[in-house]
Amino acid sequence: MELKYENITKNYRRKIALDNFNATLNEGIYALLGPNGAGKSTLMNITATLLKPTAGSVLFDGTDIFKLGGEYRNILGYLPQDPGFYPTFSGLQIMKYFAELKNVNSPQNRIDQLLEFVNLKDDCNRKYKEYSGGMKRRLGIAVSLLNDPKILRQYRTKLVD
Numbered sequence: 112m113e114l115k116y117e118n119i120t121k122n123y124r125r126k127i128a129l130d131n132f133n134a135t136l137n138e139g140i141y142a143l144l145g146p147n148g149a150g151k152s153t154l155m156n157i158t159a160t161l162l163k164p165t166a167g168s169v170l171f172d173g174t175d176i177f178k179l180g181g182e183y184r185n186i187l188g189y190l191p192q193d194p195g196f197y198p199t200f201s202g203l204q205i206m207k208y209f210a211e212l213k214n215v216n217s218p219q220n221r222i223d224q225l226l227e228f229v230n231l232k233d234d235c236n237r238k239y240k241e242y243s244g245g246m247k248r249r250l251g252i253a254v255s256l257l258n259d260p261k262i263l264r265q266y267r268t269k270l271v272d
């Protein structure tokens with residue numbers, strides 16, 4: 112599995128957010144570090160196909176991710192900086208909603224397994240807006256893992272064990 116960034120440039124009008132970024136990621140854990148405004152979220156939004164680069168391309172195993180489309184998004188787990196979950200939904204309702212959107216097989220099993228994994232089983236019927244910051248992040252991780260994404264394989268290995 113290889114994710115290759117080739118000469119990624121992103122301009123927001125005259126603002127250059129990313130300037131000719133190049134990297135090749137293989138299986139493993141990577142962290143993207145940089146000061147506020149460095150372009151991390153911009154790069155993640157491009158990686159998730161939410162934003163098109165002004166120039167350059169991202170290749171997944173040699174094919175442009177924008178050409179792969181849904182096939183690529185099926186193997187991607189993405190937790191945005193602000194996931195925008197409905198505040199009045201419970202954690203469980205949010206999981207069910209996203210399991211439906213992601214077309215997850217036997218969603219109830221997967222949801223139970225993930226709520227256990229992020230230690231939110233006891234709080235899954237509470238409203239999202241009542242969650243603490245850490246609980247919100249844990250729910251976001253569980254949602255991003257619903258489709259068993261290849262791109263979060265380390266988590267998947269733990270879940271299967």
Ligand SMILES: Nc1ncnc2c1ncn2[C@@H]1O[C@H](COP(=O)(O)OP(=O)(O)OP(=O)(O)O)[C@@H](O)[C@H]1O
Pocket residue numbers: 123126127128145146147148149150151152153154192
């Ligand atoms: N929608 C937008 N319109 C205009 N400029 C934007 C937009 N989004 C981001 N920018 C600008 O692009 C640059 C990169 O922003 P980005 O959000 O990618 O940074 P970041 O590394 O994620 O920062 P942070 O650590 O604060 O989350 C910043 O200068 C920001 O102001």
Ligand SMILES: [Mg+2]
Pocket residue numbers: 151152153192
């Ligand atoms: Mg950011």
